[in-house]
Amino acid sequence: MKKIVTYTIMAVLVMGTAAMNWDYVSAASVDGLNNKINELEEKQDKINEKQGNLNNKEENTEEKIAKNKDKQAEVNNDIDSIDQKLTNTRNKIQAKENEIAETNQEIEDLTGQIQAMxxxxxxxxxxxxxxxxxxxxxxxxxxxxxxxxxxxxxxxxxxxxxxxxxxxxxxxxxxxxxxxxxxxxxxxxxxxxxxxxxxxxxxxxxxxxxxxxxxxxxxxxxxxxxxxxxxxxxxxxxxxxxxQMSEKEQLMGELKKKHDELEQYKMSLAEKQKTLSDQAAVIAAAKEKAANEKERLKQLAEKREREAQQEAQQESSSSSSGSASASSSGNTSASTASAGGSGIFIWPTSGGISSGYGGRDLGYHYGIDLAPGYGAPVQAAASGVVTRSAYSSSYGNVIYIYHPQYDKSTVYAHLSSRSVSLGQSVSTGQTIGAVGNTGNSYGAHLHFEVHNGPWSYHSGINPFPYLP
The missing domain is CATH 1.20.58 (Methane Monooxygenase Hydroxylase; Chain G, domain 1)
Known part of the structure; x- marks a missing residue:
């Protein structure tokens, strides 16, 4: 029964289907919803914690930017001072050169006089x-x-x-x-x-x-x-x-570069904040749906219980020679996709693998790259709900999908176009966009990531064990 309830909730939260028809509702189904709500609350708490960490990082970044600006102002003053000294020195050198030229002329005149003498x-x-x-x-x-x-x-x-x-x-x-x-x-x-x-x-x-x-x-x-x-x-x-001027100019260049990096980092923090905020909103909506469903199931269970009691009383009064009992059981089973190598996700697009998961010369690659060609369709690797559909300075056009049935998220980056929006439920194999070359990309390809739970920065895991 738990499995039926679980998959029914998944259908409500992910696929956005109509209200479920129940032949029988037990306390176990309400317990399942309670567990699901607790899980969603835990995920929301984790997201809130991550948002708090990002807020702290953003404040620290603001402080670093302010210090960087102060340092730039200090170095600018040093450069202005050195530049003034250089100007004065060049003027003095020019004056000396003029004096030397006059002296040379005087020596030349005296040499001429000596020759004449x-x-x-x-x-x-x-x-x-x-x-x-x-x-x-x-x-x-x-x-x-x-x-x-x-x-x-x-x-x-x-x-x-x-x-x-x-x-x-x-x-x-x-x-x-x-x-x-x-x-x-x-x-x-x-x-x-x-x-x-x-x-x-x-x-x-x-x-x-x-x-x-x-x-x-x-x-x-x-x-x-x-x-x-x-x-x-x-x-x-x-x-x-x-x-000194060269050193100061080099330092200024480094400070400006660091300032740009801090600004980009600040922007990326804001981007992450937005992503986490969107995820939190989606999970909060799922939590609310689960709570509403819990209340509906509770009311339905109470109604069923009252009806059962009424039927029992009626049967008891109509038959004195025996007792009637009613029971029913549901042994419906549902098969689940197995993780750990058998493939819970489908391939999001066709084409060969142009870059695998793991270390690179310029850093770590938290996903895999697939290169079917520009404009090739991209499908949802599994059913779920869209927690992000936006443009990123690094990922370009990007889509995040949370899959509650597996408690995992998938990322589809560098798209040329997006055909789903935030909060939208998607089904396995549904086209969500097309392969492109947006953001920090060098050639048309799809960057695909898998994350445990909701998306988190640099938390991508190897997608291969989850693909067929």
Missing amino acids: KKKIERLKKEIKALKERIEQREKLLKDRLRAIQSNGGDMRYIEVILGSQSFGDFISRSTAVNTIMDQDKDIMETHMAEKREVQTKKSEVENKKKQIEQKKKEVEQKKASLQNQKQDLESLKSKLND
Whole structure:
């Protein structure tokens, strides 16, 4: 009798059939409904517990997102500070480069002046050489004249020349000649001394000018070396700042990536919350139906009991020689699909298996993939009630079905279309959608999962033992 009641409840909850016709209702059927209600309450409690955990995770995720934003703001400030330092450093480097360019120009000008001075010195050397040669000639001439004067008794010989005049005219001629000679000697000496001084002056001026220019060039070259050292220090600072900037930008990239992951995780939590909420609503509706059915069966049982008592009283009063008893029994049996390898589910679609259940390089695969081709029909693996029919960022178009007769859920993901809605009862083999390539999918296929009890995140079990 329990089996009959159980399968009748399944028919009411899953297939949405009309009210059952009962030939006989016993207390066992009410007990079965009580058990079913208790099971549904336990499942609802578990879903509520999972929802509470998801709420906590969502709050923790919000805190992490807030901390991530604070960290991003801090890193942004660091980046702005480093960027300002980089700007200042680049400006300083540019200023140093301008100074170095000016210094290079100054060095170039001084080098040109030194070259010009060298040419001038070369010209002066030639002039000095010519002057020296003239001076040497004059010195030789003067020496000869002095030797002649000395050999003739000095300046008194000029007087003898004058006194030896034969006539007044001769005296005048001789006096003029002597004066001319003396003036020439005097001019020679003055020229000689002037040219000596000129040679010395020019030589000193050129040498001093050359020394000044060379000293100036040395100072400018030292300045250039200092500027280059300063520039090198600034370049080193710039390199460090660039490294810091790269680190901060990398950190910012990681923070943004983490922020996106947290946002996606938050969205997935909201998605899970919605799924669990929908499941809870479906189970609550099933619980209400079961409670109503329990009350109906209770009333029907009471009615049957009263009718039986009335029949017994009537039979007792109409027959004094014997007693009448009425009894009936139902031995109707129903076959059940066996789990654990014989296959309680049908294949949801045709096509070969493109990916099995288990570990992958990029994570764990909580289901199997079937690839019959884009648009191939997808059937319900068993009768049940739809606990989700929606679009997911990861699963794309997805359908969840809860199968109370097995206390299991099935998932059909990446569909191109969906033809059932939330809360709808479906039968085994009923078309619920078509194979597609939506969500995180790389090629048209059906991702099929099996879960113990209602759906739960990352709780998929190996579907193969439940398929024929």
